[in-house]
Amino acid sequence: MKFIVPVLSLLLTGGALAEEAASLLPPLPQPTAPKALPAPPRDTSRVVPLSEEIPDWQARWELARALSYLQRYDDSLAEYRKVLAERPDDVAIRQDYGQVLYWSGRTAEAYAELSGVPSQALTRAGALALADTMVARGEFARAEVIYRAQSASDETDQLTRLKLAEILSWTKRYDESLGLYRKILEARPGDGQVRRRYALVLLWAGRPEDSAAELRRTLPP
Amino acid sequence: MNTWAPRRGLSVRTLARLGDLQQQAGNYAAAIATYQLAAERAPREPELQLRAGIVLAWEGRRTESLAALRTAVALNPDRRLAQLYLARVLMWDGQFAEAVNEYRRVLPP
Numbered sequence: 001m002k003f004i005v006p007v008l009s010l011l012l013t014g015g016a017l018a019e020e021a022a023s024l025l026p027p028l029p030q031p032t033a034p035k036a037l038p039a040p041p042r043d044t045s046r047v048v049p050l051s052e053e054i055p056d057w058q059a060r061w062e063l064a065r066a067l068s069y070l071q072r073y074d075d076s077l078a079e080y081r082k083v084l085a086e087r088p089d090d091v092a093i094r095q096d097y098g099q100v101l102y103w104s105g106r107t108a109e110a111y112a113e114l115s116g117v118p119s120q121a122l123t124r125a126g127a128l129a130l131a132d133t134m135v136a137r138g139e140f141a142r143a144e145v146i147y148r149a150q151s152a153s154d155e156t157d158q159l160t161r162l163k164l165a166e167i168l169s170w171t172k173r174y175d176e177s178l179g180l181y182r183k184i185l186e187a188r189p190g191d192g193q194v195r196r197r198y199a200l201v202l203l204w205a206g207r208p209e210d211s212a213a214e215l216r217r218t219l220p221p
Numbered sequence: 222m223n224t225w226a227p228r229r230g231l232s233v234r235t236l237a238r239l240g241d242l243q244q245q246a247g248n249y250a251a252a253i254a255t256y257q258l259a260a261e262r263a264p265r266e267p268e269l270q271l272r273a274g275i276v277l278a279w280e281g282r283r284t285e286s287l288a289a290l291r292t293a294v295a296l297n298p299d300r301r302l303a304q305l306y307l308a309r310v311l312m313w314d315g316q317f318a319e320a321v322n323e324y325r326r327v328l329p330p
Contacts, residue, residue, distance in 0.1 A: 047233060047234055047237040047259070047263070047266055047268040047269055048234070048237065048238070048268070049268050050268065050271065050272065050302060052302060053301075053302060054301075054302065054305045056328060056329070059305050059308070059324055059327060059328055060324075060328055062308070062309065062312065062320075062324060063308075063320075063321060063324035063325070063328065065312070066308075066312050066317045066320045066321050066324065067317075067321060069312075069317045070317045070318060070321065
């Protein structure tokens, strides 16, 4: 009996003891109400700025181009040099620079710049500018290779075809040159300047009557 | 039918984001409409004018693009990207002298 009372007491108060013991443990997580989603940004918040940026070298390249289109070649070349100081290995900028050198009449510098660009990296415009500098240096055979390739890749480019026709006539390959002139005149029958050059090649080719007939077509009646 | 038509119930910020997504998907006409709707509601927000100006230029609507970009620059004269796009679009429009002035304004000498 002496032991029964405490045991009964323990059994009877078991809940309280259990509660007391449980309080020594960390509380169990309690279920809670679902949290609300975060509030959407208020309409007054600013529009997120575009993250795109244009680096200075890119903007300066565009400036250099704009100056070249205005035929302000010295200013343009000065800007190109600043860009190339920052990006010396950029072949696209380098051949642009070479073209502007050529437009500004600095043929030798243009040739040096453009011939330093790997041929596979040359754009059509860069390749044609290089060919023009070759013509200015009297390197007709090398220029002819470029004009032929570029003319074949764009049948509508009558200017390149004309340059090729001129080289052929200067190197006395009249028949081929005259054939190209005829193609150009088919595309541009009203071009009196081309017809006069055609007439000149006819004369060099020993066909003075044909030459005179073509020249008459370029004169008012 | 333009299934990307902007919704008038959206916030300006959300409209800007929608316009960005339309632009990224290549749906420039819808993006322009969305930016313009947002700009009607927030006419002094330069970022909307900038976005509209860029996409208008890509659509070949250069006169409208230049107007939007000029507004963007006027609203935030320190926003370099707006100044550079203004210079670019002037160049695309053949206004080379004006483009040069804008580039020079932004670039260090």
